Amino acid sequence: xxxxxxxNIRELLETRVEQxxxxxxxxxxxxxxxFTYREFDAETNRAAAMLLALGVxxxxxxxxxxxxxxxxxxxxxxxxxxxxxxxPVNAHLKPQEIEFVIADSESGTIITQPDLYENISEAxxxxxxxxxxxxxxxxxxxxxxxxxxxxxxxRFGSEGVVPLNAAPISRNDEAVIIYTSGTTGKPKGVxxxxxxLLANAEQIALWxxxxxxxxxxxxxxxxxxxxxxxxxxxxRRDVLRLCGxxxxxxxxxxx
Numbered sequence: 001x002x003x004x005x006x007x008n009i010r011e012l013l014e015t016r017v018e019q020x021x022x023x024x025x026x027x028x029x030x031x032x033x034x035f036t037y038r039e040f041d042a043e044t045n046r047a048a049a050m051l052l053a054l055g056v057x058x059x060x061x062x063x064x065x066x067x068x069x070x071x072x073x074x075x076x077x078x079x080x081x082x083x084x085x086x087x088p089v090n091a092h093l094k095p096q097e098i099e100f101v102i103a104d105s106e107s108g109t110i111i112t113q114p115d116l117y118e119n120i121s122e123a124x125x126x127x128x129x130x131x132x133x134x135x136x137x138x139x140x141x142x143x144x145x146x147x148x149x150x151x152x153x154x155r156f157g158s159e160g161v162v163p164l165n166a167a168p169i170s171r172n173d174e175a176v177i178i179y180t181s182g183t184t185g186k187p188k189g190v191x192x193x194x195x196x197l198l199a200n201a202e203q204i205a206l207w208x209x210x211x212x213x214x215x216x217x218x219x220x221x222x223x224x225x226x227x228x229x230x231x232x233x234x235x236r237r238d239v240l241r242l243c244g245x246x247x248x249x250x251x252x253x254x255x
Contacts (some may be wrong), residue, residue: 005198005202006198007169007170007171007194008080008169008170008171008173008175008194008198009077009080009175009194009197009198010077010080010081010166010169012198013037013040013041013044013077013080014041016037017037017038017041020037021036021037021038022036022037022038023036023037024036025037025039025040026040026070026073028069028070033070035070040073040074040077043070043074044074044077044078044081045078045081047071047074047075047077047078047142048078048079048081048082048166050078050134050142051078051079051082051084051109052082052165052166054109054131054132055108055131056082056084056108056109056132057082057083057084057167058082058083058084058166058167058169058173059083059084059085059173059174060084060085060108060109061084061085061087061105061106061107061108061109061129061177062075062079062084062085062086062087062107062108062109062110062111063087063088063089063101063102063105063107063109063110063111064076064086064087064088064089064110064111064229064230065089065091065098065110065111065112065116065119065120066091066111066112066113066116066136066229067091067113067116068229069113069136071111071136071142072229073229075111075134076088076229079175080169080175080194081166082166082167083166083167083169083173085105085174085175085176085177085191086175086176086177087101087102087105087107087176087177087178087179088176088178088229088230089101089102089110089179089230090230091116091230094119095119095120095121095122095123097182097187098119098120098123099120099122099123099126099127100186100187101179101187101189102120102123102127102129102130103123103126103127103129104179104186104187104189105177105179105189106129107127107129107130108129108130108131108132109130109131109132109133109134110123110130110132110133110134111133111134111135111136112133112134112135112136113135113136114135114136114137117133117135120133169194170194170195171193171194171195171198172193172194172195173193173194174191174192174193174194175192175193175194175196175197176191176192176197177189177190177191177192178190178192178230
């Protein structure tokens with residue numbers, strides 16, 4: 001009997017945790033960090049709880065301005081957990097281009113890293129919707145810079161934040177807002193729902209005949225070598241890996 005399709009990506013991940021808690025899900029080529037499904041889900045819950053504690057609600061936009069890293073995927077899935085719209089921002093954009101994407105999407109929170117932080121300094125002051133800036137520090141610690149009136153800092157380590165109490169999410173709820181390249185004009189935000197991502201992954205998994213015992217493309221690990229996580233193809237492949245119970249290997253440096 002075929003398993004029922006999950007209602008959202010949160011449910012898909014949690015199902016994998018129940019079925020294969022100690023199986024590898026994410027492997028970082030740089031530094032050799034490894035996350036099992038259980039470990040990745042725990043980190044995702046912690047990030048989701050942090051966003052909820054900061055007032056991020058279902059339907060709110062969260063910009064992800066990072067290079068490939070475990071934290072990129074953790075906060076991606078944290079958005080999926082709470083029903084926020086994940087908004088990947090290409091790390092190669094210029095400051096004015098970044099500001100446009102953040103402002104046009106009406107992002108309330110942006111997650112970045114120290115070497116990219118300076119590129120959003122002007123956007124922090126000019127984008128009225130932007131309330132929170134989270135900086136991913138070395139070692140995976142998260143530093144919050146509050147942008148409303150004050151510039152206080154709060155750090156979040158490995159301890160929990162608050163219990164996760166997320167809103168219900170359906171297949172028709174938006175999951176991601178991805179911007180076009182803007183080759184012939186201003187970039188435009190394209191919305192993808194949980195159902196869009198799930199249907200695409202389910203169809204490809206069926207076409208490739210992936211099962212829980214397979215490794216996609218017959219490799220020892222499914223390697224995501226040249227796909228920046230700001231690209232929708234990389235996102236679709238990550239959801240596909242959940243459908244096929246496969247592992248992700250991510251490379252931080254993308255030329």
